[in-house]
Amino acid sequence: xxxxxxxxxxxxxxxxxxxxxxxxxxxxxxxxxxxxxxxxxxxxxxxxxxxxxxxxxxxxxxxxxxxxxxxxxxxxxxxxxxxxxxxxxxxxxxxxxxxxxxxxxxxxxxxxxxxxxxxxxxxxxxxxxxxxxxxxxxxxxxxxxxxxxxxxxxxxxxxxxxxxxxxxxxxxxxxxxxxxxxxxxxxxxxxxxxxxxxxxxxxxxxxxxxxxxxxxxxxxxxxxxxxxxxxxxxxxx
Numbered sequence: 001x002x003x004x005x006x007x008x009x010x011x012x013x014x015x016x017x018x019x020x021x022x023x024x025x026x027x028x029x030x031x032x033x034x035x036x037x038x039x040x041x042x043x044x045x046x047x048x049x050x051x052x053x054x055x056x057x058x059x060x061x062x063x064x065x066x067x068x069x070x071x072x073x074x075x076x077x078x079x080x081x082x083x084x085x086x087x088x089x090x091x092x093x094x095x096x097x098x099x100x101x102x103x104x105x106x107x108x109x110x111x112x113x114x115x116x117x118x119x120x121x122x123x124x125x126x127x128x129x130x131x132x133x134x135x136x137x138x139x140x141x142x143x144x145x146x147x148x149x150x151x152x153x154x155x156x157x158x159x160x161x162x163x164x165x166x167x168x169x170x171x172x173x174x175x176x177x178x179x180x181x182x183x184x185x186x187x188x189x190x191x192x193x194x195x196x197x198x199x200x201x202x203x204x205x206x207x208x209x210x211x212x213x214x215x216x217x218x219x220x221x222x223x224x225x226x227x228x229x230x231x232x233x234x235x236x237x
Contacts, residue, residue, distance in 0.1 A: 004076070004078075004172075005075045005076060006075050006076075006077075006078030006175070007075075010078050010175065011073070011078055011079060011080045012031065012078060012079055012080075012171075012174055012175065012178060013031065013079070013080065013081060014072060014077075014079040014080060014081030014125070014128050014129065014132065015081055015125065016030070016031050016174065017079070017124050017125055017128050017167065017170055017171060017174065018121045018122065018124065018125040019031070020170055020173070020174050021119070021120065021121040021124050021170060022119075022121045024173075024177070024184045025183060025184045025185070027174070028177060028182070028183035028184060029183065031174075031178065032177070032178060032181060032182075032183055033183060063089060063090040064087050064088065064089050064090075065087070065088040065097070065100070065104070066085060066086075066087055066088075067085070067086045067087075067088070068084070068085055068086075069082055069083075069084070070082065070083040070085075070086045070108075072129055072132035072133065072136070073132060073135075073136065074128075074131055074132040074135045074136075075135070076131075076135060077128060077131060077132070077167065077168070077171045078171060078175055079128055079132065079171060080132075081128075081129070081132070083108045083110070083129050083132075083133070084108075084109060084110055084111045085108070085109040085110075085111070086106060086107070086108050086109070086133070087106075087107045087108075087109060088104040088105070088106060088107075089104060089105045089107060090102055090103070090104060090105075091103050091104060091105040094106065094139065095137050095138075095139050106133055106137060106139060106141055107141070107143065107144060107145060108126065108129050108130060108133060108141075108144045108145070109144070109145045109146070109147055109154075110122070110125065110126045110129065110144070110145070110146050110147070111146075111147050111149065112146055112147070112148050112149065113148075113149050113150065114148060114149070114150045115148050115150050115151050116146070116148060116155060120163070120166070122146060123157060123163060124163070124166055124167050124170060126144050126146065126157055127144075127157075127159055127163045127164060127166075127167045128167050128171070129144070130144050130159050131164065131167060141159060142158065142159055143156055143157065143158055143159060144156075144157050144159060145157065
């Protein structure tokens with residue numbers, strides 16, 4: 001893991017790493033330019049998170065203790081956020097908990113609106129949560145879970161070195177762009193159809209916008225052609 005340590009003033013929203021993986025321009029519009037549009041997916045997603053993120057709920061189910069809306073922070077990644085649910089499972093080794101005997105394994109559970117994605121946007125977000133918890137609790141976490149609301153299923157995620165390296169790379173690039181105040185140019189992809197900011201980003205218009213030089217050349221050409229046609233019209237009269 002990178003040895004660079006960020007300060008409180010440097011911290012970026014952990015939730016943004018999913019946006020960044022999905023589309024760097026979308027992330028910049030939200031986190032640098034502070035623009036946001038809600039669509040059905042974001043509203044439903046917020047509703048699901050509100051049901052999971054109740055900071056006043058802590059429960060015990062047999063050998064499992066459940067904590068909700070757990071605050072996260074990493075000065076190595078420069079990220080802060082909230083974990084939906086943290087499960088502490090009794091184990092032969094792990095961390096100790098105040099007022100509890102024995103050892104406990106830490107397992108974050110991230111609640112998602114839909115179903116598993118074809119890319120790793122969900123995985124990088126959950127891995128970032130894991131890396132925050134490891135730093136905060138001085139422990140090692142090798143697995144975490146998703147619960148996908150649409151299909152009502154829970155999936156295990158193995159936290160690999162490759163996934164950790166990807167999170168480090170993404171978070172570093174996020175900080176670089178944020179410090180530069182730079183919003184990447186638009187590109188078009190299948191992701192645009194599901195993007196809540198497509199009406200603000202307008203990638204097709206942005207991509208088709210001519211440069212200043214091309215605009216001036218076209219304007220001059222149109223003016224010359226108009227002048228020639230006007231002269232021909234006068235001669236005919």
